[in-house]
Amino acid sequence: MWKWLLLAVTTVAVTVPLELLGVPSAALFAALLVGIALALLTWAPRTVPRRAGLAAQGVLGVYIGTMVHSDALAALGGDWPIVLGVAVATLLLSVIAGALLGLQRDVSPLTGSLALVAGGASGLVAIARELGGDDRVVAVVQYLRVAVITASMPVVVTLIYHAEKTGNTAMPTEGPTAPWYLSVAILVVLVVIGAGVGRLIRLPGAGLLGPMALTITLELTGFGFGLAVPLMLVQLGYAVIGWQAGVAFTRESIKAIGRALPAALGLIVVLNVACAGLGILLAESAGLTPLEGYLATSPGGIYAVLATAVETGSNVTFIVAAQVVRVLLMLFVAPLMARGFAALSQCVGRRRAQSLQSTSTSREPIRVAD
Numbered sequence: 001m002w003k004w005l006l007l008a009v010t011t012v013a014v015t016v017p018l019e020l021l022g023v024p025s026a027a028l029f030a031a032l033l034v035g036i037a038l039a040l041l042t043w044a045p046r047t048v049p050r051r052a053g054l055a056a057q058g059v060l061g062v063y064i065g066t067m068v069h070s071d072a073l074a075a076l077g078g079d080w081p082i083v084l085g086v087a088v089a090t091l092l093l094s095v096i097a098g099a100l101l102g103l104q105r106d107v108s109p110l111t112g113s114l115a116l117v118a119g120g121a122s123g124l125v126a127i128a129r130e131l132g133g134d135d136r137v138v139a140v141v142q143y144l145r146v147a148v149i150t151a152s153m154p155v156v157v158t159l160i161y162h163a164e165k166t167g168n169t170a171m172p173t174e175g176p177t178a179p180w181y182l183s184v185a186i187l188v189v190l191v192v193i194g195a196g197v198g199r200l201i202r203l204p205g206a207g208l209l210g211p212m213a214l215t216i217t218l219e220l221t222g223f224g225f226g227l228a229v230p231l232m233l234v235q236l237g238y239a240v241i242g243w244q245a246g247v248a249f250t251r252e253s254i255k256a257i258g259r260a261l262p263a264a265l266g267l268i269v270v271l272n273v274a275c276a277g278l279g280i281l282l283a284e285s286a287g288l289t290p291l292e293g294y295l296a297t298s299p300g301g302i303y304a305v306l307a308t309a310v311e312t313g314s315n316v317t318f319i320v321a322a323q324v325v326r327v328l329l330m331l332f333v334a335p336l337m338a339r340g341f342a343a344l345s346q347c348v349g350r351r352r353a354q355s356l357q358s359t360s361t362s363r364e365p366i367r368v369a370d
Helices: 002-020 026-040 050-065 070-074 077-101 109-116 121-131 135-159 180-200 206-220 231-246 251-286 290-297 302-311 316-361
Strands: none
Touching: 002 026, 002 231, 026 135, 026 231, 026 251, 050 121, 050 180, 050 206, 050 231, 070 206, 070 316, 077 109, 077 251, 077 290, 077 316, 109 121, 109 135, 109 251, 109 316, 121 135, 121 206, 121 231, 121 316, 135 231, 135 251, 135 290, 135 302, 180 206, 206 316, 251 290, 290 302, 290 316, 302 316
């Protein structure tokens, strides 16, 4: 119990300053760092209970689902095909970058692809282990991606797009929300039913994607009842997901990930530049400004994107809708992609085993000529 208490108290102590600095998903990042540190000191719990991890996935799935609103998606109008096309292109670029990262001796192609999928960092970390990837590598590289994109955004916006603040710093207003106790009750129902149905239909990452899909359906059909996941539950969910990856670290895994980080950093920069190119295409096709195209196609840092769009007087509704399409595509396609990777690996492994078996049984001594 003292290890759990130490883990929880230290995580809260690290989360608070990270929140003040504006770090995205600060609780998850803090839990990851604290979990790693305590694991290396052998002061961390051996593992996080599986049920706690599934509950955290469900909370996160519902939370992401509440970000989808029909009025925001309607803002895409007739431009939704190009927005969807750009999101698919971003996914393909992510997969290619992940395959290149998978060439590293300490990273499998599946782990590399999950680590560089451009969207839904917290969701992918939550289900990486369940999909067969190394959630430690996925966590570190995903948050390196978010950090690089978030840190570089003000510089790019100022030096390349010459954007200026309009003085409007108010976020878009949201509709009325349900009381916290009603939201918690709806949350429990969505998590239980969504995860149960997801497992029944063998949906990859059912604990996350089942509740998310159910929540999105309710939001788009107008039956969301003002659902708003309490911030405390979101922070707790983030912390559990961070702990799940953090306490599994060892000194050997730290060294292995350290060897892969230079390649990951280079691929993240290339991915960011390539997505900026897609932003130019989107701007030309949808009649946006170059800055709006860049913000709409940024491969991460959605909260930084929203703040920048508001401060520069950009088309916030369109940008948010495009970003939501990207995140949802990444989160729903990545598990299916992982299943495909696993099936392909098993097929290759069986063929290789059969080949070796047939070779060994038919092998005869080789006569060497004089």
